[in-house]
Amino acid sequence: MSDINIEDLQVQGKLADNERLKRESNFLRGTIAEELNDQITGGFSADNFQLIRFHGMYQQDDRDIRAERAKQKLEPLHTVMLRARLPGGIIQPKQWLGIDQFAEDKTIYGSIRLTTRQTFQFHGVLKRNMKLMHQTLNDMGIDSIATAGDVNRNVLCTSNPIESEVHAEAYQWATKIxxxxxxxxxxxxxxxxNGEKAVTTEEPILGSTYLPRKFKTTVAIPPLNDVDVHANDLNFIAIAEGGKLIGFNVLVGGGLAMTHGDTATYPRKATDFGFIPLEATLDVAAAVVTTQRDLGNRVNRKNAKTKYTLERVGADVFKAEVESRASIKFEDSRPYEFTERGDRFGWVEGIDGKHHLTLFIENGRILDFPNKPLKTGMRKIAEIHQGDFRMTANQNLVIAGVPAEQKDVIEQLAREHGLLDDDTSNQRKSSMACVAFPTCPLAMAEAERMLPSFVTDIEGILAKHGAPEESIITRVTGCPNGCGRAMLAEIGLVGKGPGKYNLYLGGTHNGERIPRLHKENISDSEILSIIDELVGRWLQERDGAERFGDFVVRSGIIAPVVDSAKDFHDVGAIPA
Known part of the structure; x- marks a missing residue:
């Protein structure tokens, strides 16, 4: 350990109630098993409502019918959303067929949803089917352990199908972490x-009361920042020489969530700690997690994330403690550059000669829609595919490892079922939203359901100004918790109330600058009017191939966020 006094750096005061429920949970057991047998209600009590998150589930209800059920003197239609644990997002065709069947037979909505956490979610699972769900997944080699709650969640890894050897190594490290x-x-x-009961006496890394707040980890392979490293607590940037992975640059303390009206909350970019060799990876991962475990704020959950710990104790102090715990010294970071962020759509060929087809899945929602039977198409592809599937952190899907002789049949199936459409615009491919209504209990405004038509309107604006092939990274999230990663977009909408959003501008194409609030609590029609005016200016006044987010900063329309802890909440344009 370092010579710092841990107690001197901890936040003092009455602990948040979540600390009590974790302490009293008997290492995450609570009384979940007993409540499963209570069929009088479809939901869980207060403590278990929180504890099931550590098992990968959120209790939800259909908010579209909540009021009507209340009129009928019925409780809300309680269900759970399950998020699977799939480090790096890789799943086998046989597993896909299994989750497809469960979604069809045992969920209210029948869909599979690809998420920004590079995995899939089931929505609308009734209490009576929860145990069957976990057992079905377990039989396929999948679980949902620690995909929610105050733990390290599903580890993301760049979905890079081209540099096959480096990706294979990086993926292995994602699974190890x-x-x-x-x-x-x-x-x-x-x-x-129905596993054998075992007495738990300690959690050597997470601790008996686990982490102060959720914790997110990525493995990224430059030049593609498809996992949005600055949205995450811990990031390993792959450094390769001669086509082989030699180590990682480590970035700590990124995160996007905030609270409306609370200036003590803000998004933050991750801090570069330096380079480590491969053999230090797991020790450094554990050291970052345990340092956050011991120093993180357990009094105020709104300030409990790693980003706030770094700001409060100082990045240098946090880094020194990590070095002490991991028994290493960070070297100077090795050079790297992120030049891309989104997914590479269409066919690409890897250095191993295998072919990979990236499909655009709007909002990640795989369901049979009118004239677009996506779910049926994916099932037919899974029945013949010889490689694997890779879910991306942008809600899309890669059909990976396709031999040359199978390309035509895979492409034909994709086209026949609306999974591959040459007319999908670059703007639509650059847009993303969280789930929001009707199932997310935190949603203040629509996101997934409003995005398609909103993008159509932006497409119209780009065409009006003579640039239909251009794109602006656009993201919509129904509340300020950050699931849609709007705080790394060139245009970010954050839900404020029904039909109302805060509009943020000025993020970068490669995800390395946080946008700033431009207008507060306005409608989507007002937002589109602003976008129309700004796009016109951008296309008239841009410097070469300058991106929209860079233009609005350079032109003085919005001031850049330089140090978000100090200047994120300063609203408006660059002072004259």
Whole structure:
């Protein structure tokens, strides 16, 4: 350990109630098993409502019918959303067929949703089917351990199908990190898989009350920042020489969530700690997590994330503690550059000669829509595909490892079922939204359901100004919690109330600058009017191939966010 006094750096005061429920949970067991047998209600009590998150589930209800059910003296239609643990987002065709069947037979909505956490979610699972859901996934080699709650969540990894050898190594490290940081309690197996009861006495990395708040980790392979490293607590930037992975640059303390009206909350870019060799990876991962475990704010959950810990104790102090715990010294960061952020759509050929087809899945929602039977198409592809599928952190899907002789049949199936459409615009491919209504309990405004038509309007604006092939990274999130990563967009909409959003401008194409608030609490029609005017100016006044986010900063329309802890909440243009 370093010579710092941990107690001197901890936040003093009455602990948040989540700390009590974790402490009293008997290492995440609570009384979940007992409540599963209570069929009088479809939901869970207060503590278990929180504890099921550590098992990968959120209790939700359909907000579209909540009022009508209340009139009928019925409780809300409680269901759970499950988020699977799939480090790096890789899934086999046989597994896909299994999740497809469960979604069809045992969920209210019948859909599979690809998420910004590079995995899939089931929405609308009734209490009586929860145990079956976990057992079905377990039979396929999938679980949902620690994909929510105050733990390290699903580890992301760049979906790079071209540099196959580097990606394979990076993916292996993503799976190792995920396993290393998992809770050691046997609660998941006991409750959901009828596993043998085992006494848990310690959690060597996460601690007996786990982390102060959620924790997110990525492995990124430059030049593609498809995992948005600055949205995450811990990031390993792959450094390769001669086509081989030699180590990682480590970035700590990124995060996008905030609270409306609370200037003590803000998005933050991750801080570069330096380079480490491969053999130090797991030790450094554990050291960052345990440092955040011990120094993070357990009094105020709104300031409990790693980003706030770095700001409060100082990045240098946090880094020194990590070095002490991992018994390493960070070297100077190795040079790298992010030049791209989105997914590479269409066919690409890897250096191994295999072919990979990236499909655009609007909002990540895989369902049979009118004239676009996406779910059926994916099932037919899974029945013949010889490689694997890779979910991306942008809600899309890669059909990976396709031999040359199978390309035509895969492409034909994709086109026949609306999974591949040459008319999909660059703007639509550059847009993303969180789920929001009707299932997310935190949603203040629409996101997934409003995005398609909103993008159509932006497409019209670009065409009006003579640039239909251009694109602006546009993201919509229904509340300020950051799931849609709007705080790294060139145009970011954050829900404020029904039909109302805060408009943020000025992020970069490669995801390395946080946007700033331009207008508050306005309608989508008002936002489109602003975008129309600014796009016209951008296309008239741009410097070469200058991106929209860079233009609005250079032209003085919006001031750049330089140090978000100090200047994120300063609203408006650059002072004259």
């Amino acid at each position: 995920s396993k290393h940081l998992l809770p050691k309690t046997n609660a998941y197996a006991e409750i959901w898989l």
